[in-house]
Amino acid sequence: xxxxxxxxxxxxxxxxxxxxxxxxxxxxxxxxxxxxxxxxxxxxxxxxxxxxxxxxxxxxxxxxxxxxxxxxxxxxxxxxxxxxxxxxxxxxxxxxxxxxxxxxxxxxxxxxxxxxxxxxxxxxxxxxxxxxxxxxxxxxxxxxxxxxxxxxxxxxxxxxxxxxxxxxxxxxxxxxxxxxxxxxxxxxxxxxxxxxxxxxxxxxxxxxxxxxxxxxxxxxxxxxxxx
Numbered sequence: 216x217x218x219x220x221x222x223x224x225x226x227x228x229x230x231x232x233x234x235x236x237x238x239x240x241x242x243x244x245x246x247x248x249x250x251x252x253x254x255x256x257x258x259x260x261x262x263x264x265x266x267x268x269x270x271x272x273x274x275x276x277x278x279x280x281x282x283x284x285x286x287x288x289x290x291x292x293x294x295x296x297x298x299x300x301x302x303x304x305x306x307x308x309x310x311x312x313x314x315x316x317x318x319x320x321x322x323x324x325x326x327x328x329x330x331x332x333x334x335x336x337x338x339x340x341x342x343x344x345x346x347x348x349x350x351x352x353x354x355x356x357x358x359x360x361x362x363x364x365x366x367x368x369x370x371x372x373x374x375x376x377x378x379x380x381x382x383x384x385x386x387x388x389x390x391x392x393x394x395x396x397x398x399x400x401x402x403x404x405x406x407x408x409x410x411x412x413x414x415x416x417x418x419x420x421x422x423x424x425x426x427x428x429x430x431x432x433x434x435x436x437x438x439x440x441x442x
Contacts, residue, residue: 220290221297221327229288230264230324232256237404238269239283239298240276251403253381257312257319265310265319271382276303276320284322285333287406299329340364341436349432352388352395361413362439365429367403372412379405379414387416389425391432396425 238252252269259265269276276282285298301323310319343349343360351358351370359371372379379385385400399419406413421429 221330223327226325226327226330229286230256230259232258234286236266237285237287238266239285240280251381253404254320257310257317259324260321262324263304263321264324265307265321267320268318269320270380273382276306278303278306282322283333284325295332296334297330298333299323299325299331301325339433340369340439341433342439343436347432347436348392350390352390353385363429363433365418365426365433367415367417368400369413369415372405372414381405385416389429391425391428394428396422396428398425 234256236254236256238254240252252271254266254269257265257267280303281300282302283298283300285296287294287296289295303320304323305321307319307321309316340362341364342362347360349360349363351360351368353370354377356376359373361369361371363369379402381402381404383402385402387398387400389396389398398421400416401419403415403417406415
């Protein structure tokens with residue numbers, strides 16, 4: 216969906232050095248959105264953007280790779296994600312930055328007509344209240360669950376917890392009605408939401424018992440949106 220709220224000035228402001236972006240690798244044949252990667256803008260050269268090394272960096276991106284570049288911006292107090300499509304135009308070993316030369320990925324700088332509204336959501340999310348009969352355990356410590364779905368969850372990162380990076384694997388325990396289920400997770404992103412840092416986790420394939428218990432649980436929770 217094309218957005219008519221974008222101007223050249225807004226493009227300059229949003230796509231400026233330091234801005235964090237999320238990249239989705241697009242399958243060339245079916246235009247499917249695949250692995251999520253996080254990066255930030257290093258700088259601009261005419262009609263191109265130089266991006267920091269995306270994380271995770273495996274498998275490596277190659278010249279010509281189709282990408283969907285997405286950015287989360289504040290639209291009148293409400294976060295909204297926008298995107299545009301481009302390709303990997305170049306791979307640089309030493310793009311100059313104030314901190315010294317860095318490897319960079321080069322993509323197209325968008326035009327106003329390239330921008331459209333989007334999201335990264337694939338399943339309905341459900342808000343987890345303190346009274347909900349579900350607990351998330353990671354590294355034998357309880358984490359503050361924010362919301363969950365059949366495909367993933369979000370929790371609040373606490374001071375002292377290990378620093379996580381996108382793509383990192385996690386061994387988690389979901390306790391639903393006092394029954395423990397061991398599940399595999401993968402860090403999809405680490406985001407700042409006001410003063411709180413949130414960790415988004417993509418869940419692996421669940422056992423039948425865990426899947427059934429999770430389905431029963433979410434029927435008692437309040438829908439929050441989609442993931």
